[in-house]
Amino acid sequence: DAGVIQSPRHEVTEMGQEVTLRCKPISGHDYLFWYRQTMMRGLELLIYFNNNVPIDDSGMPEDRFSAKMPNASFSTLKIQPSEPRDSAVYFCASSLEAELTDTQYFGPGTRLTVL
Amino acid sequence: QKEVEQDPGPLSVPEGAIVSLNCTYSNSAFQYFMWYRQYSRKGPELLMYTYSSGNKEDGRFTAQVDKSSKYISLFIRDSQPSDSATYLCAMSARQAGTALIFGKGTTLSVSS
Numbered sequence: 001d002a003g004v005i006q007s008p009r010h011e012v013t014e015m016g017q018e019v020t021l022r023c024k025p026i027s028g029h030d031y032l033f034w035y036r037q038t039m040m041r042g043l044e045l046l047i048y049f050n051n052n053v054p055i056d057d058s059g060m061p062e063d064r065f066s067a068k069m070p071n072a073s074f075s076t077l078k079i080q081p082s083e084p085r086d087s088a089v090y091f092c093a094s095s096l097e098a099e100l101t102d103t104q105y106f107g108p109g110t111r112l113t114v115l
Numbered sequence: 116q117k118e119v120e121q122d123p124g125p126l127s128v129p130e131g132a133i134v135s136l137n138c139t140y141s142n143s144a145f146q147y148f149m150w151y152r153q154y155s156r157k158g159p160e161l162l163m164y165t166y167s168s169g170n171k172e173d174g175r176f177t178a179q180v181d182k183s184s185k186y187i188s189l190f191i192r193d194s195q196p197s198d199s200a201t202y203l204c205a206m207s208a209r210q211a212g213t214a215l216i217f218g219k220g221t222t223l224s225v226s227s
Contacts, residue, residue: 004158033214042219043159043203056214091158103149104215106158 004107006092012113018080021110024073025094033093033104034067034077043091049075082114118142121204121218130227134191138204138218141185145206145216148180150189153201153220162202163189194225 005024013019025032033048047057052069060067064083069075079086089111093104121138128134136150147166151159163178165171165187171178177190187206191198204218 043217045214045217048214093158103161103164104159106160109156109158 004092004094004105006090006107006110008110009108010111010113012115013082014115015083016081017114018078019082019086019112019114021077021090021092021112023075023077023092023107025075025092026105027073029094029096029105031095031104032069032075033091033095034075035091035093036088037091037109038088046077079112082112084114087112087114118216119204119206119218122221123219125222125224127224127226128194130194130196130225132194132225134194134198134223134225136189136191136202136204136221136223138187138206139185140187140206140216142206142208142216143182143185144208147207148178148187149205149207149215150176150178151203151205151217153203155200159203191223194223196225196227199224 004026007022031050034046035043036046037043044059046059047067048055049069052072065079067077089109091106091109093106095104119138119140150163152162153159163176165178165180168180168182175192179188187204201220201222203220205215207215
């Protein structure tokens with residue numbers, strides 16, 4: 001398996017623009033997680049899905065952030081409008097239901113810079 | 116008080132040193148404890164996994180959990196330059212609807 005795939009790997013945009021991050025989880029995994037990582041705050045859970053259904057979105061910072069999982073093999077995280085404080089590395093991770101949420105497999109991340 | 120506290124370092128040691136990395140936590144419901152390793156510009160990967168209190172050894176790595184003190188440790192023996200990375204502790208209560216809680220990570224540099 002190729003592992004968790006994220007695109008793009010790098011994104012540079014201007015304040016106010018819409019940003020869409022994409023994730024393909026490992027085939028057969030039931031859980032999908034979106035995280036944001038910064039030096040100041042570390043790794044923060046934004047939202048997670050189980051069988052394509054959002055379970056907990058309490059980590060989504062504001063209404064500018066939205067996430068969808070239309071099917072088992074694809075998820076998006078959208079920021080509209082983007083702001084400089086959204087600059088961070090965004091990770092997607094997936095895990096098997098049998099292992100609950102403990103063993104998570106992370107993608108390589110998307111490094112977002114908002115100017 | 117954050118649920119999980121971890122000293123961010125950085126921690127610099129010479130090759131061959133014994134390294135001790137630590138986390139403290141406040142939620143007594145945590146039962147599952149993990150260490151993830153993250154190389155520069157990569158995603159975290161699971162390194163060690165421990166249930167409840169006690170020790171677990173895997174090669175040069177030993178994970179230790181003291182639930183009475185709400186304190187976990189990762190020891191690295193005979194550290195190598197390839198161990199240079201950020202180490203994140205993570206914890207889970209394994210209750211429905213909850214997810215992993217991560218520490219901020221400790222950055223380790225092992226010099227040859």
